[in-house]
Amino acid sequence: MQWETVIGLEVHLQLATESKIFSGSPTTFGAEPNTQASAVDLAMPGMLPVLNEQAVHYAVKFGLGIGAQISKRSVFDRKNYFYPDLPKGYQISQFEAPIVGKGSFEILMEDGSSRTIGITRAHLEEDAGKSLHEDFNNHTGIDLNRAGTPLLEIVSEPDIRNAAEAVAYLKALHSLVTYLGISDGNMAEGSMRCDVNISLRPMGSTTLGTRAEIKNVNSFRFVEKAIHHEFQRQADILEEGGKITQETRLYDADRDETRSMRSKEVANDYRYFPEPDLLPVVIDDIYIESIRESLPELPADKRSRFTAQYGLGPYDANVLSDSRPLADYFEAVAGECGDAKIAANWVQVELLGQLNRAGGTIEKCPVSATALGQLISRILDNTISGKMAKQVFESMWKGEGDADEIIEARGLLQVSDTGAIDAIVNDVLSANAAQVQQYLDADEAKRKKLVGFFVGQVMKLSKGQANPQMVNELLAKKLI
Amino acid sequence: MHTKSVAQLVKGLRERQFSSVEVTRAYLDRIDALDSQYNSFITVDEAAALAAAGGADERLASGTANALTGIPIAHKDIFCTDGVRTSCGSRMLDNFVPPYDATVIQRFKSAGAVLLGKTNMDEFAMGSSNESSFYGPARNPWNTDLVPGGSSGGSAAAVAGLLAPAATGTDTGGSIRQPAAFCGITGLKPTYGRVSRLGIVAFASSLDQAGPMAHSAEDCAFLLNTMAGHDPLDSTSSTAATEDYCATLGDSLEGLRIGLPTEYFGEGLDVATGECINNALKELEAQGATLVEMSLPHSALTIPTYYIIAPAEASTNLARFDGVRYGYRCENPVDLHDLYSRTRQEGFGEEVKRRILVGTYALSAGYYDAYYKKAQQIRRLITQDFMHCFEQVDVIAGPTTPGPAFALGAKSNDPTSMYLEDVYTLAVNLAGLPGMSLPAGFVEGKPVGLQLIGRHFSEARLLNVAHRFQQATDWHLRTPDSAKGGTL
Numbered sequence: 001m002q003w004e005t006v007i008g009l010e011v012h013l014q015l016a017t018e019s020k021i022f023s024g025s026p027t028t029f030g031a032e033p034n035t036q037a038s039a040v041d042l043a044m045p046g047m048l049p050v051l052n053e054q055a056v057h058y059a060v061k062f063g064l065g066i067g068a069q070i071s072k073r074s075v076f077d078r079k080n081y082f083y084p085d086l087p088k089g090y091q092i093s094q095f096e097a098p099i100v101g102k103g104s105f106e107i108l109m110e111d112g113s114s115r116t117i118g119i120t121r122a123h124l125e126e127d128a129g130k131s132l133h134e135d136f137n138n139h140t141g142i143d144l145n146r147a148g149t150p151l152l153e154i155v156s157e158p159d160i161r162n163a164a165e166a167v168a169y170l171k172a173l174h175s176l177v178t179y180l181g182i183s184d185g186n187m188a189e190g191s192m193r194c195d196v197n198i199s200l201r202p203m204g205s206t207t208l209g210t211r212a213e214i215k216n217v218n219s220f221r222f223v224e225k226a227i228h229h230e231f232q233r234q235a236d237i238l239e240e241g242g243k244i245t246q247e248t249r250l251y252d253a254d255r256d257e258t259r260s261m262r263s264k265e266v267a268n269d270y271r272y273f274p275e276p277d278l279l280p281v282v283i284d285d286i287y288i289e290s291i292r293e294s295l296p297e298l299p300a301d302k303r304s305r306f307t308a309q310y311g312l313g314p315y316d317a318n319v320l321s322d323s324r325p326l327a328d329y330f331e332a333v334a335g336e337c338g339d340a341k342i343a344a345n346w347v348q349v350e351l352l353g354q355l356n357r358a359g360g361t362i363e364k365c366p367v368s369a370t371a372l373g374q375l376i377s378r379i380l381d382n383t384i385s386g387k388m389a390k391q392v393f394e395s396m397w398k399g400e401g402d403a404d405e406i407i408e409a410r411g412l413l414q415v416s417d418t419g420a421i422d423a424i425v426n427d428v429l430s431a432n433a434a435q436v437q438q439y440l441d442a443d444e445a446k447r448k449k450l451v452g453f454f455v456g457q458v459m460k461l462s463k464g465q466a467n468p469q470m471v472n473e474l475l476a477k478k479l480i
Numbered sequence: 481m482h483t484k485s486v487a488q489l490v491k492g493l494r495e496r497q498f499s500s501v502e503v504t505r506a507y508l509d510r511i512d513a514l515d516s517q518y519n520s521f522i523t524v525d526e527a528a529a530l531a532a533a534g535g536a537d538e539r540l541a542s543g544t545a546n547a548l549t550g551i552p553i554a555h556k557d558i559f560c561t562d563g564v565r566t567s568c569g570s571r572m573l574d575n576f577v578p579p580y581d582a583t584v585i586q587r588f589k590s591a592g593a594v595l596l597g598k599t600n601m602d603e604f605a606m607g608s609s610n611e612s613s614f615y616g617p618a619r620n621p622w623n624t625d626l627v628p629g630g631s632s633g634g635s636a637a638a639v640a641g642l643l644a645p646a647a648t649g650t651d652t653g654g655s656i657r658q659p660a661a662f663c664g665i666t667g668l669k670p671t672y673g674r675v676s677r678l679g680i681v682a683f684a685s686s687l688d689q690a691g692p693m694a695h696s697a698e699d700c701a702f703l704l705n706t707m708a709g710h711d712p713l714d715s716t717s718s719t720a721a722t723e724d725y726c727a728t729l730g731d732s733l734e735g736l737r738i739g740l741p742t743e744y745f746g747e748g749l750d751v752a753t754g755e756c757i758n759n760a761l762k763e764l765e766a767q768g769a770t771l772v773e774m775s776l777p778h779s780a781l782t783i784p785t786y787y788i789i790a791p792a793e794a795s796t797n798l799a800r801f802d803g804v805r806y807g808y809r810c811e812n813p814v815d816l817h818d819l820y821s822r823t824r825q826e827g828f829g830e831e832v833k834r835r836i837l838v839g840t841y842a843l844s845a846g847y848y849d850a851y852y853k854k855a856q857q858i859r860r861l862i863t864q865d866f867m868h869c870f871e872q873v874d875v876i877a878g879p880t881t882p883g884p885a886f887a888l889g890a891k892s893n894d895p896t897s898m899y900l901e902d903v904y905t906l907a908v909n910l911a912g913l914p915g916m917s918l919p920a921g922f923v924e925g926k927p928v929g930l931q932l933i934g935r936h937f938s939e940a941r942l943l944n945v946a947h948r949f950q951q952a953t954d955w956h957l958r959t960p961d962s963a964k965g966g967t968l
Contacts, residue, residue, distance in 0.1 A: 039580055043800040045573065046560045046582055046679040048714050080796050080843070082820055089799020140816075142804065271843035273852055276685035276793055278715050 002203035003235050006211075007160035007196060007227065008120075011173060013152045013183050014127065014191040015058045021126050021150035022049030022092060029189045033132075033143035041129075041148045043087035048277050051076075055150040056281060058182035059099045059124050060291050062152060065180050065298055066119050068103025073282050076124075076275040081268050084142050085129035093153075095272040098123035099281065100152075105176065106300055107168040112314050117169050118157030125151050146190075152182070158197065158208065163227040167220050170194065171322075175299045179324050193218050196226060199244065200234045209234075210244040214258050217251045226251040230258050302327055310340035319348055325362045329369045336373020339380060346376055350393055367396050375403035382467055388412050416467040418474075421458070424466065425474045428457040439479055451475060483959065486551055486645050486699035493540055493550045500540065500550030504533035504594050507552050511597065511643045517962055518628075520618045520637035522557045523565050524597035532594045539592050548706050549592030554644035556635050557598040558605055559585050559690070560679040568681045569601040569613040569631075572801045572808045572827035582679025583711045584648060584690050591706045596644050600634025603829045604798065605655055605683040607631050608901040611892045612831040619888070620663055621960040622926060626885040629659030629901075635693050636663035641963045646694035646703055650680060652687045653786055654880075654905025657917035660693055661880035661929020664919045666946060666956055667693040668700045671936045672912035673718035675704075676711030682797040684790040685716070687909040696956050697918060697946035701725035704939060723940045729947040734768035736945065739873030743779035744904050750883035756921030756928040757879045763952055764877070764945070772873050776865040779907065781858050783899055786906040788842045788855035794832075795839030801827060834895065863911040870935050875945055879904055880917040880929030904931060914939050918946045919955035927955070 020027055023040035040047045063070045077095040100122035108114045129147035131140050154173065160166050174192060177183045184191050199211035212234070217226045229251075234244055249258040297305070299321050306317035306327075320330045326347075334343040351372065355365060375396065379389050384407055395406045407413060429436055432454070439450045451472070458471045484492065492498055508526050515521055529552065536550035560566045560578035562585075567573045581589065588595070600618040602610050610618040610633025618633040620626035621641035628637040632649030636659035639647050649656040651669035660667030668691045675690045682688060692703030704725045711717040738761070745754060765771055803809035803823030810826055813819035828836070842851035869876060881901060891898045908915035913933055920930035930949075934942045950956050 042805055044560075044578065044580070044806065045566070045568070045576065045681040045800070046578075046677075048678050050713055050715055078796050080799060082799065082802065084802070084804050084816065087800060087805060089802060090796050269845045271796070271840065271845070271848070273792065273796075273843055273848070276716075277682075 003200045004203045006158045006199050008158040009156045010195040011154045012193040015150040016183050017054040020148035021052050021055045027149050037144035061180050063100035066103035066105045069101035074099040075280045076278045077272045078275050080271040085131045093125035094123035107172045117159045120155040122154045127151050163224040198230050210246050213248045214251050316344050332369030333373045337376035421466050424461050486702050500533040500536040504552045518619050518637045518641050520634040521597045522615050536592045552594040552596040554596045554599050554638045554647040556649050558681045569603040571614045576807050583676035587706050602631035605631040606831050620885050621962050629662035631655040633659045639665045649693045650690045652683050654902040656691050657880050657905050660917040662885035664927030666918045668916040671914045675707045676714045676717050678714045684793040697943045701943045728940050728944050731944045736769040737873040738769050739772050739774040739869050739876040741776045744878030748882050752923040753928050760920035760930045774869050778862045782907045785855045785858045788851050791835040791839030792842045792852050795836045859910045866911045876933040880931040884923045884926035916942050
């Protein structure tokens with residue numbers, strides 16, 4: 001049978017606030033265990049939560065970024081369960097009245113097609129600490145540095161149909177939240193963690209099948225692999241006439257498989273009820289509008305603008321708008337050199353190529369946008385050829401100076417002096433009389449080949465500095 | 481010295497009739513000599529108390545003193561005290577020494593008050609007799625065979641027994657007012673949000689409120705002046721302006737309208753207790769107040785409503801006591817489940833466990849709507865009853881408890897009859913209103929408490945009514961025989 005996969009994603013996004021959501025402790029990643037845990041984070045007796053306004057601000061920002069309804073009154077609830085890294089014995093979350101309601105955003109597939117994915121809700125909650133099972137001699141260590149870190153849990157509609165869409169969704173989400181500046185989006189440090197809800201149904205069916213929830217799939221690649229694996233597992237069961245158990249499964253990246261979590265770990269009645277230590281979060285239109293006004297241009301808008309303003313194709317526009325620093329960089333290069341298409345090409349091919357090889361980020365790129373723009377300007381004003389520009393770029397990357405300095409130092413100035421080129425062309429033609437004769441006898445196709453030969457000879461003699469366009473023009477005049 | 485009121489002590493310290501060290505020493509000696517009768521203190525740190533008193537004397541000498549500088553005050557063992565064990569009456573926290581002060585403690589410290597000691601209480605403030613304390617019951621100074629009431633029983637007994645001039649308590653369903661009534665002292669539960677809850681071990685977050693317990697309304701006003709005020713670290717603390725609660729104590733009661741809810745004078749009220757209350761009301765009437773009969777129609781639902789909401793909140797507030805980070809931990813747990821279950825089984829007493837179970841049940845999937853949600857709806861109706869009445873009257877008055885203090889052990893095996901003790905006090909917490917209890921007479925040598933209930937943030941008015949009553953009566957000045965020994 002043909003199966004359709006139905007996927008919904010729950011993303012836990014760490015918000016980039018400086019302090020925790022209910023205490024003043026810092027949220028810096030990687031500190032010594034328990035050095036960033038206050039009496040509130042440790043749930044010492046009598047301690048009370050105080051809501052960090054920045055977390056609310058970021059949640060609203062996200063809601064506006066996906067065109068969602070912002071709740072003017074949202075409520076924190078206690079989600080009760082026992083676990084050693086959950087100090088209070090409950091997590092403060094939002095259950096019945098989340099701060100962000102329904103919204104949606106567009107994802108772009110590699111083939112250029114796009115889809116709209118619905119967002120069911122997004123709510124604020126606190127992160128738990130970490131249980132460390134190694135290095136404690138069969139005991140478990142508890143690190144509460146992460147406890148109380150603000151999370152925005154973003155729940156999608158079951159609108160996703162395959163692994164590629166899931167990855168595209170996550171990438172688009174990543175792009176959006178980093179644009180908004182509400183999260184560092186660092187997946188390796190757990191800033192974006194994903195639970196995948198997945199079910200199968202016969203192609204064409206409109207009812208949902210029984211789903212499994214795969215927990216803690218924490219990279220784009222693992223999301224893809226986990227979905228592939230889970231699809232196969234469920235399809236095998238269904239093909240054999242079996243039934244899917246609604247359960248929580250854990251993705252094991254080492255073995256590339258999902259396995260059922262023991263029922264004990266998941267059979268919880270969370271006993272949600274409104275958190276009596278916090279007042280409902282009440283915000284007004286003025287607050288919402290002030291955040292709306294502070295919104296940056298979002299990826300989708302930027303993409304459209306790049307297409308319209310610079311005449312870029314959808315693929316180029318998508319790549320260049322993926323992150324705000326890259327988009328800003330591209331626009332600065334284009335502004336400096338005045339030719340957006342060449343700028344787009346250089347940024348995507350040369351710059352991103354170098355960055356990928358070096359494993360660097362655009363923020364720490366050794367070649368500034370202005371410097372790259374100037375280099376491109378030297379191509380456009382015929383100072384150097386495109387080929388030479390690539391060499392110059394390599395040197396710029398190594399920190400040898402700006403484009404003009406390198407061109408000057410290495411004597412790479414393109415020769416556009418007609419007299420000088422004319423002399424070289426004459427030398428080449430007289431030294432290759434046989435080929436000239438062949439040219440004169442040849443048909444159009446063969447002539448092209450021979451012109452290439454003459455150009456090559458001229459460039460060789462000029463050490464690559466002759467302006468190729470002028471060489472072509474001179475040859476055309478002389479070979480009659 | 482020990483019979484002096486806070487107001488007299490304030491004056492004496494100002495006028496250098498005696499020093500804070502002398503006053504503190506006197507109370508410490510009395511605790512030493514007499515508290516074996518009452519068991520009202522769990523922890524007394526003499527050295528620290530005297531050191532604080534010494535510091536207060538320096539402040540008094542340098543002229544930087546404020547009203548409470550040098551006054552020794554006993555605190556219920558539910559307030560976290562930096563460096564001093566805070567047990568909350570439980571084995572669970574028998575070894576717990578907080579590294580921080582509750583906001584209330586901090587305020588008293590910065591005012592220069594002396595922390596005399598930590599008083600006995602029902603375990604986690606759950607009880608009406610102080611019998612659920614891990615440290616054994618406190619006893620009533622009027623008759624040590626009687627309970628002092630609860631949960632702030634130790635504070636009430638300490639003040640009644642003249643072991644402290646004043647004390648703090650907390651009141652979730654009557655825990656200041658009921659022991660104040662039983663021990664013949666004055667106690668005030670402020671409006672919810674008037675006093676910070678930060679650093680008070682939580683029982684039921686939406687109901688808990690700290691307040692003063694002392695001999696007189698005037699003394700309570702002195703304490704409330706220090707305790708009340710917004711705390712940015714308690715999100716439920718009110719930003720409403722505070723007042724000088726001493727300033728209007730003497731205001732006339734002419735024209736005061738006092739509401740008498742028929743539900744508080746009906747079946748269940750001990751006849752002799754009712755007579756004391758009626759006599760007290762006559763006194764208020766004599767001062768110009770008008771008595772107005774009225775009704776709080778949802779009163780009958782108060783106990784079931786309270787006993788859903790309070791245990792529900794308690795069940796999750798007490799989840800943090802898991803043996804992982806502080807407090808009691810069972811010996812040699814074999815695994816996590818064993819750690820949790822034995823720690824909590826051994827660390828909590830019966831009443832606490834009962835309420836955790838009730839609260840957990842009330843919040844469970846499938847029962848939440850029928851219990852917790854319904855209870856919250858009724859809570860709104862109960863509040864509306866009061867709001868309705870306050871359109872016609874300024875203050876509501878009635879008995880604090882259905883009868884005077886009962887014998888130790890009389891109700892300890894019957895939780896529901898124990899819960900009835902709070903029938904007149906619970907609604908005040910559900911509605912978040914201020915309420916107080918003041919001595920209004922005796923039944924067979926046992927004190928009777930008059931309860932006053934006011935509008936939100938009307939503490940000054942309640943204290944004014946109580947003070948005027950106390951100007952005309954001497955119930956609050958009586959001293960139990962047991963406290964007359966050990967005089968210096």
